[in-house]
Amino acid sequence: MRIGDAAAELETAAHVLRHWEDEGVVVPGRTASGHREYSAEHLSRCRIVLSCQGVGMSLAEIRAILHRGEAGRASVIAARLVAIRAQRISLDSAEQFLLHVRECRHDFMTRCPECSEYAG
Ligand SMILES: [Zn+2]
Structure with missing residues (x-):
C-alpha cells in the first residue's frame, strides 16, 4: 500500500x-x-x-x-534490558507508594515513616 x-x-x-x-x-x-x-x-x-x-x-x-546485522546490536539490547528492569523497580516502588498514600492517615507525609521511605 x-x-x-x-x-x-x-x-x-x-x-x-x-x-x-x-x-x-x-x-x-x-x-x-x-x-x-x-x-x-x-x-x-x-x-x-x-x-x-x-x-x-x-x-x-x-x-x-x-x-x-547492525553493529552493537547485542550491547543495545543488553543496555535496554538493564534500563527496563530498573524502570520496573521504580514503577513497583511508585505503585507501593500510591497504594499506601491512598490509605495514609498522616496529615503530613513527612511525618509518616512509610511515606518518607519513598523519598529515599
Ligand atoms: Zn504515609
Missing part, C-alpha cells in the same frame, strides 16, 4: 514514516513509478517501532534491534 494508506492504518503521519525511512528503521519498497510501497511485513515492522517508542526507545536503538 501507499504511504498515506500505511500512515492511516498505523494512525501516524506520513512524515513520520518518511523519517523512519531516512533513518533506515523501516525502508519500504518502491513501485516502478517510484512511489513508496508498504507490504504487510513493513506494517508489522512499523507496529514494532511504535511499540518500542512507546516504552521510550530511540530510533537508533530500534534500528539496532530490528536489524540482525
